[in-house]
Amino acid sequence: GNSVTQMEGPVTLSEEAFLTINCTYTATGYPSLFWYVQYPGEGLQLLLKATKADDKGSNKGFEATYRKETTSFHLEKGSVQVSDSAVYFCALVQANAGGTSYGKLTFGQGTILTVHP
């Protein structure tokens, strides 16, 4: 079945540090890949996504590139801020045989990021 594995946290960084959160996946076919973020006290929000190999998703200074050869979708940001402190989830949606999917998400276990001033 499908699965997503994220680097174990928590991750603690100083402001303006470089961030990488690793994510690898197992799926058949060509899934779409996502990063969701959960800020304290809030619901899950889509951060970025990529729908095919070599696509780069980006938003709010975060980037992730869909690497089919390594089945990875690592999240990066060049300079983190205190406001980036949150839980980050990597996820995938399995594409069905027709190339579309009703969109059931499979999530990783989440990585807690804490950024100190």
Added chain:
Amino acid sequence: GAGVSQSPRYKVAKRGQDVALRCDPISGHVSLFWYQQALGQGPEFLTYFQNEAQLDKSGLPSDRFFAERPEGSVSTLKIQRTQQEDSAVYLCASRTNRDTEPRKPNEQFFGPGTRLTVL
């Protein structure tokens, strides 16, 4: 417009009680999902509705779990005879429709969740 709302936000139940969790999706969203998020884990799929039809309930952990969406909008997740292992955050998400929002196909919008604690 309004996002996905869920109620109650917190629910404490004694073991053996029945509970009902409500989800109000974004107006016009055809697709609705329920997920269960245990402490320190990622959300796990429970069930999926397209309008009022429950097309996938493969993630429901036992026959004590039941979901419905009778008019294709509001959905209720019911858990009968709650057990301690049912303690989790229950998330609802509704999804954009490719036909009505082609610039954001298949994006799921999540509610804040209901935190269920079974004592």
